[in-house]
Amino acid sequence: MTDLLTIEGLRTEFPGERRPFAAVDGVSIAVARGKTLGIVGESGCGKSMLSLSVMRLVPAPGRITAGRVMFDGQDLLKLPTSAMRDLRGRRIAIIFQEPMTSLNPAxxxxxxxxxxxxxxxxxxxxxxxxxxxxxxxxxxxxxxxxxxxxxxxxxxxxxxxxxxxxxxxCAPDLLIADEPTTALDVTVQAQILDLLRDLQAQTGMAIVLITHDLGVVAEMADEVAVMYSGRVVERASAAALFDDPQHPYTLGLLGSVPRLEEKRDRLLAIEGSVPSAAALPPGCRFHPRCVFGAPACTAEQPPLRGLAPQHEAACIRAPVEALAA
Ligand SMILES: Nc1ncnc2c1ncn2[C@@H]1O[C@H](COP(=O)(O)OP(=O)(O)OP(=O)(O)O)[C@@H](O)[C@H]1O
Ligand code: SF4
Ligand SMILES: [Mg+2]
Structure with a gap:
């Protein structure tokens, strides 16, 4: 079965003080029909910019500078504006965190x-x-x-x-939900997630679920992409990501999920913060925060690398078992 959405090498840039910076920096991911892809990462990692890029709604002066967004056999980046407008809402719909900003109060x-x-x-x-x-x-x-x-x-x-x-x-084939429950209390959050799951079962739509909450991902996603500083650093099925996380950043994120308490002794909460666009560290962008960092990590940005079938991580030192022992 072919994927409904395949993003390849997508890059979205904003002008910077000295040179442009890529809010989305060469992202490749796929979403299968009827399935849910979870996208996780801390604030500022590029999750929203990725979804806006798919919809071709990147706010100016940002622009997409490279890549392909194949949706049901056509490259959305090549569609005429009118065809893209027609497709938006009808075939791909998007919902955001705070409905008050999307609904007109009048x-x-x-x-x-x-x-x-x-x-x-x-x-x-x-x-x-x-x-x-x-x-x-x-x-x-x-x-x-x-x-x-x-x-x-x-x-x-x-x-x-x-x-x-x-x-x-309009019965879309794909729903992009950008932090759809973040502003809600836990009970309401659970009800909305339930609802999304039921609607997905009824309609067969695919969902891209963006969240910083790994608990939500565990509950909802079939596949997961972990983003850090504009890039995908780990890609796996939800089961593999939780059972056998490979990227030190993912390990750090998991360390802050209470339900995974039993793993906490091995997984360390991440200190520091996502690098600012103006001061990206050389090599692996996670190295200033990485407890497994080595001198070689500053040499170049590690590409995603297959570690098991359908499981990839962008870390030169993965697999991580050897490191955490
Ligand atoms: N309108 C804009 N102009 C310039 N830079 C922007 C703009 N919007 C976002 N950015 C930058 O793009 C990068 C990615 O932002 P994005 O909003 O996609 O992050 P995010 O992962 O969705 O974060 P959050 O979890 O806070 O929603 C950040 O460095 C951010 O500062
Ligand atoms: S490449 Fe090095 S710094 Fe980056 S995540 Fe892997 S071990 Fe950490
Ligand atoms: Mg966002």
Whole structure:
């Protein structure tokens, strides 16, 4: 089975003080039809910029300077603007962390859902009934009444449901969810994740789930890409990533997941922070924080390397078992 989305060597640059910096720096990943790819990494690693690049929504003056984004057989980076606009929302939808910034406070949620539907279905009818059905699908009680409410009348969890309803109103093949539950409390977060999983089972859509929360990844993802400083540093099935993490950065991230307590003695919380674009360290960008770093690590940026079938890490010293012993 071919993948629905294949990103190859994607690079998205912003002008910098002295030279451009790559917020997305040669990323290659694939998303299978109907499956969930989790993308994890600390703040500033390029997760959002990667998803905006796929949608060709990179804010100016940023721009995509290299790579391919193959979606269902066509390179999105080569599509005419009009075709890309049509595809956005209809075949690939995106939801963000804070629905309040995506919903317009001046219009009722019903108007906004109907607007989203009309954008791709000019001749359609019964928009109100369809909008109510869309709210019902995301388990909003009394959907018909809720259509007439304004976003501020709803809780954060309800607003995120509305965003999901809007995103799914055109039955996309791919949903990109950028930190969809980060702003919500744990109970509501669990309900939204449940909902996404059920909707995925019903519709067969693929999901790219961006999060800094490995617990969410463990629950939701089939495959995982770990990003650090604009690059993918580890790529594996979710099972392999949790059972047998290979990149020291992933080890560090896992060290901060309480449910993996038993591994904590071996895995160290990561000190320091993601390097700023203006001061990228030479060689492996993780080396200033890496407890396994060696002089050779500063020589060049390690490429992703296969360590097991479908499991790759960008570390010259991997596999890591030898190091952690
Ligand atoms: N509009 C912009 N102009 C210039 N640089 C930007 C812009 N947006 C993001 N960046 C830079 O691009 C890099 C990646 O940012 P991005 O927002 O993709 O990170 P992220 O992984 O989504 O972080 P978070 O977890 O905080 O959402 C960062 O260095 C950031 O400073
Ligand atoms: S290449 Fe070196 S510095 Fe980078 S993650 Fe591996 S051991 Fe650490
Ligand atoms: Mg982000």
């Amino acid at each position: 219009y009722t949620v019903g108007d906004q859902i109907m607007e989203a539907m009309k954008a791709h279905d000019k001749k359609g009818r019964n928009f109100r009934a369809r909008a109510a059905a869309a709210l019902d699908r995301v388990r909003i009680p009394a959907p018909d009444r809720r259509l007439d409410e304004y976003p501020h009348q709803m809780s954060g969890g309800m607003r995120q449901r509305v965003m999901i309803a809007m995103a799914l109103s």
